[in-house]
Amino acid sequence: MSGMSWDERLSPTVKMIAPSGIRKFFDIAAEMDDVISLGVGEPDFVTPWTIRESCVYGLEQGYTSYTANRGMAELRDEIARMHDERYGIKYDAKTEALVTVGVSEALDLALRSIIAPGDEVLIPEPCYVSYSACTVLAGGVAVPVPSRIENEFRVTPDDLAARLTEKTKALLIGYPNNPTGAVMTKDDLLAIARFAEEHDLIVISDEIYGDLTYGGEEHVCFAALPRMKERTILLNGFSKAYAMTGWRIGYALGSPEVIAAMTKIHQYAILCAPVTAQVAAIEALRRGDKYMRKMVAEYDRRRSFIYDGLTKIGLKCFEPKGAFYIFPDITSTGLTSNEFAEGLLKSEHVALVPGSAFGECGEGYVRCSYATSLDEIDEAIKRIGNFVKKHSK
Amino acid sequence: MNELLNLLEHDARRPVSELAAILRRSEYEVEKDIHALEKDGIVLGYNTVIDWNKAGRNTVTAVIEVNLTPQRDVGFDAIADRVSRFDEVRSVDLMSGGFDLLVTVEGESLQEIADFIARRLATIEGVVSTRSHFLLKPYKKDGLIVGNKEKDRRLVVSP
Numbered sequence: 001m002s003g004m005s006w007d008e009r010l011s012p013t014v015k016m017i018a019p020s021g022i023r024k025f026f027d028i029a030a031e032m033d034d035v036i037s038l039g040v041g042e043p044d045f046v047t048p049w050t051i052r053e054s055c056v057y058g059l060e061q062g063y064t065s066y067t068a069n070r071g072m073a074e075l076r077d078e079i080a081r082m083h084d085e086r087y088g089i090k091y092d093a094k095t096e097a098l099v100t101v102g103v104s105e106a107l108d109l110a111l112r113s114i115i116a117p118g119d120e121v122l123i124p125e126p127c128y129v130s131y132s133a134c135t136v137l138a139g140g141v142a143v144p145v146p147s148r149i150e151n152e153f154r155v156t157p158d159d160l161a162a163r164l165t166e167k168t169k170a171l172l173i174g175y176p177n178n179p180t181g182a183v184m185t186k187d188d189l190l191a192i193a194r195f196a197e198e199h200d201l202i203v204i205s206d207e208i209y210g211d212l213t214y215g216g217e218e219h220v221c222f223a224a225l226p227r228m229k230e231r232t233i234l235l236n237g238f239s240k241a242y243a244m245t246g247w248r249i250g251y252a253l254g255s256p257e258v259i260a261a262m263t264k265i266h267q268y269a270i271l272c273a274p275v276t277a278q279v280a281a282i283e284a285l286r287r288g289d290k291y292m293r294k295m296v297a298e299y300d301r302r303r304s305f306i307y308d309g310l311t312k313i314g315l316k317c318f319e320p321k322g323a324f325y326i327f328p329d330i331t332s333t334g335l336t337s338n339e340f341a342e343g344l345l346k347s348e349h350v351a352l353v354p355g356s357a358f359g360e361c362g363e364g365y366v367r368c369s370y371a372t373s374l375d376e377i378d379e380a381i382k383r384i385g386n387f388v389k390k391h392s393k
Numbered sequence: 394m395n396e397l398l399n400l401l402e403h404d405a406r407r408p409v410s411e412l413a414a415i416l417r418r419s420e421y422e423v424e425k426d427i428h429a430l431e432k433d434g435i436v437l438g439y440n441t442v443i444d445w446n447k448a449g450r451n452t453v454t455a456v457i458e459v460n461l462t463p464q465r466d467v468g469f470d471a472i473a474d475r476v477s478r479f480d481e482v483r484s485v486d487l488m489s490g491g492f493d494l495l496v497t498v499e500g501e502s503l504q505e506i507a508d509f510i511a512r513r514l515a516t517i518e519g520v521v522s523t524r525s526h527f528l529l530k531p532y533k534k535d536g537l538i539v540g541n542k543e544k545d546r547r548l549v550v551s552p
Contacts, residue, residue: 020552022550022552025549025550026548026550029549030549035549039549040549040550040551041551042551044547130552178552297399301400301415304415304416305415308414353550353552357552
């Protein structure tokens with residue numbers, strides 16, 4: 001063997017990023033055959049048949065080629081129509097919309113389009129695992145802004161102001177939130193909007209869970225707030241609402257300048273999102289809503305059930321208002337969130353994700369996904385109850 | 394009340410404790426509501442959807458289009474009621490279009506059903522004619538796909 005060392009040749013930026021904290025649990029769980037998983041960040045429903053069927057029909061009709069870089073015109077039209085009808089915000093489908101390979105790509109493009117080396121991005125945590133990694137990969141500095149359970153994991157202008165510097169360029173928010181299930185009310189967001197305006201920040205708003213809100217909480221689209229459209233890059237997609245995670249279809253909406261910049265990267269790096277998935281996404285927007293509402297109703301039932309169950313076994317929880325996660329406080333066990341997750345998996349065969357995977361301030365919590373059947377949630381709560389009893393001080 | 398019905402419609406076996414947690418009410422209140430729904434005839438009963446072929450029992454099912462002569466004052470109701478009372482009859486619906494009643498009949502054999510139609514159904518006063526269709530193979534019953542369920546193909550843990 002030659003002595004070529006890749007390690008010293010790899011990009012220092014890539015080496016700087018820690019691998020996802022989830023991998024370890026995946027490896028342990030894969031060895032067991034009776035694992036109940038509350039660790040899954042995607043719907044347990046299969047994509048509604050009408051959407052799947054439209055994709056099959058599209059293939060039969062020969063939809064197999066490239067599409068426009070920005071995505072099929074019909075899809076961008078449907079996306080613009082939906083935002084107009086739902087939030088009363090008008091986007092020009094030709095110049096202000098870009099279809100991407102999931103929100104993941106849209107997030108990457110947004111950050112790469114705006115960040116100059118050393119620019120800082122405020123990121124309320126706990127949050128989705130990609131936010132800070134993508135910021136760093138884009139040459140920026142991720143500045144975590146801790147949110148607290150006492151404030152229902154919402155972020156306030158005061159929290160943000162404490163981390164603001166002259167280099168702060170953007171604010172990256174994701175509500176309804178993965179992993180906490182927190183939502184921001186209109187007033188909460190108006191305060192953030194004023195802050196963004198005052199400090200002239202770009203706001204990247206990841207609203208992938210926007211359709212999944214409960215208990216009368218209506219999702220508020222950040223870009224639809226007064227004067228926010230021009231400074232917001234709105235990210236959304238089909239994965240969560242329409243149970244289409246594997247299709248990899250998302251989109252970005254924003255001012256023509258930033259969408260053009262993002263399209264430039266997209267056209268060289270990706271070319272276009274898969275045509276088959278775009279065809280399906282059109283059907284999702286045209287006829288998918290009734291199936292989506294059924295799934296949301298089911299998540300809501302599970303939300304009540306798991307909140308009741310976890311509270312009864314003695315874990316302090318914030319009652320989630322959106323997404324399909326609940327984020328109980330496990331400090332009563334005296335374990336770190338990593339020890340809790342690993343111990344629970346090994347002794348009770350329940351998989352979940354330690355809160356620390358979503359930022360430092362997630363320590364002391366674990367993320368439970370309730371995108372699984374009530375029977376499984378019931379059994380999982382019993383097992384977690386056994387584990388908590390053994391470890392309560 | 395409607396949310397309780399939605400829950401029961403798709404799974405009548407849910408324990409009351411689970412229903413109570415989902416509905417955010419006490420078990421006592423939920424029991425009381427269920428009892429009231431049963432008493433008011435809103436909940437007619439609880440059935441199980443069974444793939445009898447898979448269980449090894451071969452039943453025969455027929456849907457029968459029935460033409461009737463309506464009767465003064467009661468229209469089709471009196472005859473429909475008489476038809477409904479036979480144990481063999483699984484469902485009876487008044488229809489628009491080319492015939493009046495759609496009757497589903499279940500039996501152990503073709504002969505048994507043929508017998509039922511010839512001796513009982515067709516001879517009811519007011520029944521003008523019948524046309525029977527035998528079911529060959531079920532693909533979906535009461536909203537449930539017959540056969541293998543779709544597998545959960547998700548990774549055990551994902552962000």
